[in-house]
Each structure stands twice: as C-alpha cells, then as structure tokens.
Amino acid sequence: MDEMQRQTAVIEDAKRFAEEKIRPSARRFDERGALDRDLIETLAEKRFLLAGLPEEYGGLGLDPLHYGLLTETIGKACCSTRGLITVQCSLAGETILKWGSEAQKRHWLPLMAKGRKIGAFALTEAEIGSDARSVLTRYEEDGGDYTLNGRKRWASFGDIADFFLVFAARDGRVTAFIVERGMEGVSTRRMSGLLAARASHIAEIELRNVVVPRGNVLGKPGGGFPYVAGTSLDHGRYSIAWAGVAVAQECVDAMVRYARSRKQFGKRIAEFQMVQGMIGNAVAKTHAARALCVHAAGLRKTGEEEAVTMTVIAKYFSSRVAVEVAGDAVQVHGGNGCINEYPVERLFREAKTLEIIEGTSQILQQMIAKYGLRKYSFR
Amino acid sequence: MTDEGMIRRFVESHMVALEDHPGLGDQDNFFERGFVDSLFATQLIAFLESRLGIVVTDEDLDVANFCSIARVAEFVGRKKSV
Numbered sequence: 001m002d003e004m005q006r007q008t009a010v011i012e013d014a015k016r017f018a019e020e021k022i023r024p025s026a027r028r029f030d031e032r033g034a035l036d037r038d039l040i041e042t043l044a045e046k047r048f049l050l051a052g053l054p055e056e057y058g059g060l061g062l063d064p065l066h067y068g069l070l071t072e073t074i075g076k077a078c079c080s081t082r083g084l085i086t087v088q089c090s091l092a093g094e095t096i097l098k099w100g101s102e103a104q105k106r107h108w109l110p111l112m113a114k115g116r117k118i119g120a121f122a123l124t125e126a127e128i129g130s131d132a133r134s135v136l137t138r139y140e141e142d143g144g145d146y147t148l149n150g151r152k153r154w155a156s157f158g159d160i161a162d163f164f165l166v167f168a169a170r171d172g173r174v175t176a177f178i179v180e181r182g183m184e185g186v187s188t189r190r191m192s193g194l195l196a197a198r199a200s201h202i203a204e205i206e207l208r209n210v211v212v213p214r215g216n217v218l219g220k221p222g223g224g225f226p227y228v229a230g231t232s233l234d235h236g237r238y239s240i241a242w243a244g245v246a247v248a249q250e251c252v253d254a255m256v257r258y259a260r261s262r263k264q265f266g267k268r269i270a271e272f273q274m275v276q277g278m279i280g281n282a283v284a285k286t287h288a289a290r291a292l293c294v295h296a297a298g299l300r301k302t303g304e305e306e307a308v309t310m311t312v313i314a315k316y317f318s319s320r321v322a323v324e325v326a327g328d329a330v331q332v333h334g335g336n337g338c339i340n341e342y343p344v345e346r347l348f349r350e351a352k353t354l355e356i357i358e359g360t361s362q363i364l365q366q367m368i369a370k371y372g373l374r375k376y377s378f379r
Numbered sequence: 380m381t382d383e384g385m386i387r388r389f390v391e392s393h394m395v396a397l398e399d400h401p402g403l404g405d406q407d408n409f410f411e412r413g414f415v416d417s418l419f420a421t422q423l424i425a426f427l428e429s430r431l432g433i434v435v436t437d438e439d440l441d442v443a444n445f446c447s448i449a450r451v452a453e454f455v456g457r458k459k460s461v
Binding site for chain 2: 099100101132133173218219220222223225226227228230231234302303304305307308309312366367370373374
C-alpha cells in the first residue's frame with residue numbers, strides 16, 4: 001500500500017466509523033451536553049486526535065488534504081466530535097509541534113495522541129475576543145517561574161482538558177504558557193445555555209496566582225502573539241473551513257433526502273422548482289466551498305506563504321456557505337426543520353458558530369480585503 | 380537576488396500601503412508602522428521556511444528577529460551560517 005492509499009484508507013475507515021459510532025449519538029451528545037468518554041478513547045485508538053501530526057509523535061501523518069477530509073467526515077456526523085479533533089490536533093497539537101521545545105513535544109504530543117491528555121486553547125476572555133493581542137490575563141516573572149492571573153472564556157473542551165494553552169500579557173508582550181489543570185490556582189467552570197457546540201465542554205478558566213515553571217513557556221516570552229497564537233489560529237481556521245463544508249454537505253444530504261420523500265399537493269416536493277432552486281444553490285455553494293478548502297490544502301502541503309491567506313478565504317467562505325445552506329435546509333424541511341427530531345435543527349445552530357470562531361467573518365473580510373488591495377493593485 | 384532582497388520584496392508585497400506611503404526603511408519595525416496585519420507573522424515564518432530554506436524553531440522565537448527587514452536578514456544569515 002503506498003502512502004496515498006494508506007491515507008485514503010484512513011478516510012474510508014473514518015466514514016464507516018462516523019456512520020456506525022458517531023452519527024447515531026450526535027443528537028444525544030447535543031441534548032446531554034457531553035461526548036461519551038469511550039468515544040474519545042476510540043478516537044484516540046484510531047489516532048484521529050492528532051491525525052495531522054507526524055507518526056513519530058503518535059499522529060497519523062495525514063497530509064493537509066486528508067486531514068481536511070477527515071475533519072469533513074467526522075464533522076458531517078457530529079460537530080462536537082469534530083470540535084475535539086479541531087482543538088486537540090489543529091489548535092493545541094500543531095502549536096506544540098511548531099513552537100514546543102523538543103522536550104515539550106516528546107512529553108505532550110504522544111499523551112495527546114493517546115487521549116491521555118486533552119488540551120484546550122485559552123486565548124479569548126470576557127472582554128477580549130477579536131482583539132487578541134490585548135488579553136487582560138497577566139503574568140509576572142518570579143525567580144525563573146511565572147505567576148499567572150486572569151480569566152479565560154469560551155475554551156472548547158476546557159471543562160475536561162488536562163492542560164490549557166494560555167496567552168497572558170506583561171508590559172505589552174504576550175506569552176504562551178502550557179498551564180496544567182493540576183497546578184494550584186487553576187479552576188474551570190462549564191458554560192451553559194449555548195446556541196451550539198453544546199457537547200464541546202466549553203468552559204471558563206480561572207487562573208489565580210498560578211505558578212507556571214519556565215519549562216512550560218511555549219516558544220519564548222513575548223512570542224505568544226502574533227507568532228504562537230498565529231500558528232494556532234491558522235491551523236484552527238483550516239479545520240473550521242472544512243467544518244463548514246461538513247455542515248453544508250450534511251445539510252445538502254438532509255434536504256435532498258427530505259425533498260425526495262416529502263409529499264405536498266400530491267407530489268414530492270423535490271418536483272417543485274422553488275425547492276429545486278434551494279437544492280441547486282446548496283449543491284453549488286458546497287462544491288465551491290470544498291474547492292477552496294482543497295486549494296488551501298495543496299498550498300499548505302508545500303508550505304506556500306499564500307496558504308495562510310487562502311485558508312482565511314476558505315474559512316470565511318465555507319462558514320458563510322454553511323449558514324446559508326443550513327438555512328435553506330431548514331426551509332426545505334418546513335416545520336420539521338424547527339424541531340430536534342430532524343438533524344437540520346441542530347445543524348442550523350452549529351453553522352452559525354462557524355462564522356464566529358477562529359476569526360469572525362468580519363475580521364476575515366478585512367484580512368481578505370487587505371490581501372486584495374495588495375494583490376490586485378495598480379501594478 | 381540576495382536573501383535581503385527577497386525579504387524586502389516579500390515584506391513589501393504584504394504591506395497594505397497606498398500610493399503616497401512614505402516607504403519602509405530596512406530598520407523600520409513593520410509591525411509598529413502598521414503596514415502589516417496579524418496574519419503577516421505566520422506568513423513571514425512560512426516564507427522563511429519555504430523560500431529561504433531555514434527552519435524557525437522555538438529557540439528562534441524572539442520578536443526582535445522578525446521586526447524589520449534588516450533584523451530578519453540578520454536572523455537568516457545567522458541560521459544559514461550554523
């Protein structure tokens with residue numbers, strides 16, 4: 001089996017696994033507000049948790065395209081399960097892989113791959129969202145160690161995480177720290193009342209005089225923003241771009257299935273041209289979103305600097321497509337789209353969050369506009 | 380083209396600067412001048428690794444290495460001399 005066949009086989013296995021073990025539980029996870037622990041263990045056994053990382057650290061060594069396809073496959077079945085892979089692999093794993101010391105990589109990554117250590121990304125705060133360089137969480141240097149104080153919010157899987165990538169500031173410099181749950185002064189509080197990602201164990205993290213050893217600095221002091229956080233968000237955006245494709249494709253499948261079976265006025269509603277209009281738009285938009293993701297994957301594989309911008313474009317576009325297609329999927333379902341007996345109700349909620357996390361659509365629009373102003377200029 | 384020339388061309392191609400901008404000197408901090416956005420840092424690392432053939436590691440993550448054309452060129456020179 002050559003390398004391409006191996007990676008394709010991983011995706012085929014993931015499809016079977018998602019259909020048999022994840023999709024049937026997606027509604028239950030959403031209602032219960034939690035993933036099953038044994039599902040996390042099985043994801044780890046399959047090495048999906050760090051699928052995009054090298055095999056030497058316990059990953060599957062998937063290239064960007066196949067990692068994206070895995071994200072889509074899992075995300076079609078359950079957004080929160082996909083979210084675990086996004087956080088574990090893209091946000092935490094890739095960041096430690098890039099900016100961790102060799103000792104940090106050898107310690108954390110194999111444990112993460114095995115599911116023995118779950119990570120969470122702790123950048124956002126109650127008052128600080130898009131303006132990430134202005135984090136209010138503070139650190140002081142104290143005899144070679146660091147003391148952290150502050151409160152983070154919206155940390156996916158923060159409620160069950162064993163460690164957190166925490167971004168804190170001092171004198172205008174932002175530093176990234178690996179903060180372990182067992183450190184004195186760390187506490188988490190589960191956030192409730194969420195629109196979506198209800199099984200993503202989203203939490204607030206309080207840091208009260210937490211002493212973090214020098215060896216837990218990720219990168220170097222002052223490198224947290226934009227370098228370390230930039231790496232996290234770049235990989236996170238790539239994953240969310242595919243998550244948008246996943247939601248959109250799942251909505252297309254659902255609206256087609258429903259339109260082919262639902263009868264009104266003595267005809268299948270798929271026969272009505274206005275329903276066909278929504279299906280046609282949804283199919284075209286979903287294919288376009290996937291094409292952008294595939295393009296970004298190719299650039300990421302060869303390490304092109306333009307990959308960063310193309311990832312932004314893919315995430316911006318696919319998350320918008322997810323919202324639009326989910327809205328039409330609910331519309332095709334009529335009243336049945338507004339009740340949790342049908343998955344489009346959940347997908348409609350999940351889609352909206354994709355336009356907010358890892359860069360709001362408006363922040364990404366600014367980035368894309370600046371790219372356009374540079375690239376398509378007077379020259 | 381020299382490494383420094385390639386770095387300048389890369390930085391200038393990522394600056395949002397309109398026709399009447401005053402230009403960027405070799406020592407100018409491109410972050411403080413506001414010519415680049417937060418994506419630039421990640422793009423710069425990707426450029427250095429893909430085009431100039433160096434690997435930027437955790438040990439290199441001193442912001443002073445990446446703040447101006449001159450400092451980036453010095454950093455690249457040091458990495459290549461090792």
